[in-house]
Amino acid sequence: MQVLDGKALAQTIKEELKVKVDAIRQAGGKIPHLAAVLVGENPASQVYVRNKVRSCEAVGFRSTLLRRPQDITQSELLQIVTELNADPDIDGYIVQLPLPAHIDEDAINLAIDPRKDVDGFTPVNIGRMTLGLDAYLPATPNGIMVMLDRYGIETSGKEVVVLGRSNIVGTPMTVLLSRKSNPGNATVTLCHSRTKDLKAHTLHADIIVAAIGIPEMVTADMVKEGAVVIDVGINRVDDASRSKGYRLAGDVDYAGLKDKVSAMTPVPGGVGPMTVVSLLMNTLKASQKR
Ligand code: NAD
Numbered sequence: 588m589q590v591l592d593g594k595a596l597a598q599t600i601k602e603e604l605k606v607k608v609d610a611i612r613q614a615g616g617k618i619p620h621l622a623a624v625l626v627g628e629n630p631a632s633q634v635y636v637r638n639k640v641r642s643c644e645a646v647g648f649r650s651t652l653l654r655r656p657q658d659i660t661q662s663e664l665l666q667i668v669t670e671l672n673a674d675p676d677i678d679g680y681i682v683q684l685p686l687p688a689h690i691d692e693d694a695i696n697l698a699i700d701p702r703k704d705v706d707g708f709t710p711v712n713i714g715r716m717t718l719g720l721d722a723y724l725p726a727t728p729n730g731i732m733v734m735l736d737r738y739g740i741e742t743s744g745k746e747v748v749v750l751g752r753s754n755i756v757g758t759p760m761t762v763l764l765s766r767k768s769n770p771g772n773a774t775v776t777l778c779h780s781r782t783k784d785l786k787a788h789t790l791h792a793d794i795i796v797a798a799i800g801i802p803e804m805v806t807a808d809m810v811k812e813g814a815v816v817i818d819v820g821i822n823r824v825d826d827a828s829r830s831k832g833y834r835l836a837g838d839v840d841y842a843g844l845k846d847k848v849s850a851m852t853p854v855p856g857g858v859g860p861m862t863v864v865s866l867l868m869n870t871l872k873a874s875q876k877r
Pocket of ligand 1: 727750751752753755756757778779780781782785798799800801819820821822858859860862
């Protein structure tokens with residue numbers, strides 16, 4: 588089985604980005620500047636945002652982290668979004684999800700200027716993506732597309748099953764994979780919590796993308812011999828033998844599948860680093876457009 592090593596690939600792409608940023612600096616151009624808004628103390632969100640900020644530094648971008656307390660009001664958060672939209676120095680920004688329950692996530696998303704929407708979550712960018720127009724593509728699905736491309740995994744004409752229909756992963760993944768592009772041109776089935784007989788679908792898949800949020804739910808009996816498996820899930824599972832008291836598990840039973848599939852992403856070190864790199868690629872693009 589080929590391990591689809593997102594960590595190593597992300598490192599390669601970061602080095603490529605660094606070369607581009609160095610060239611911009613030498614030419615006296617504007618250094619890309621990403622801002623991240625982190626609300627509350629969600630431990631996973633803190634790790635994700637820290638990785639994003641560190642990755643900016645690694646490639647020579649500027650970054651600004653705006654931390655706000657859990658009890659921030661809707662109007663205070665909207666005010667921050669308005670200020671980021673207007674700030675000429677910020678090329679792109681993200682508002683890390685999930686937001687606290689009292690905040691209307693849709694209202695925040697709708698307030699983000701699509702030109703600075705480097706997460707690719709706003710209706711303008713989702714619409715442009717769907718029409719095949721130039722857009723900031725959602726970071727996780729785009730990171731997966733870049734991975735499929737760089738690893739030379741054929742998607743054209745393949746049966747792909749996407750598990751999970753979230754706005755940020757599953758749904759845009761189906762759009763990108765089914766578009767008339769390379770990678771793309773796949774026949775895509777989207778499965779979700781109401782799908783009957785999941786296994787009947789997954790057993791036919793040449794490629795499975797799992798974005799469900801249930802640890803190790805995809806087991807060997809659900810997968811065709813030689814399939815390619817992309818595991819998006821990042822789940823914390825209690826584990827007293829670890830110093831942190833938990834381990835990270837994907838949505839796929841990696842140990843159970845590894846002798847059956849032809850290629851698979853590990854967790855951690857698979858899709859996660861590709862998501863971060865995709866965000867950096869969007870930020871460089873935003874900076875160059877402005
Ligand atoms: P989500 O948590 O918003 O939704 C889960 C989806 O799974 C829903 O669409 C639901 O219909 C589907 N689902 C639930 N039970 C199911 C079942 N039994 N069979 C089939 N489908 C089922 O989804 P999300 O935000 O895309 O997150 C999914 C996972 O991916 C989580 O573990 C999350 O932490 C992880 N994630 C990872 C990255 C990354 O960069 N690696 C990025 C985003 C999300």
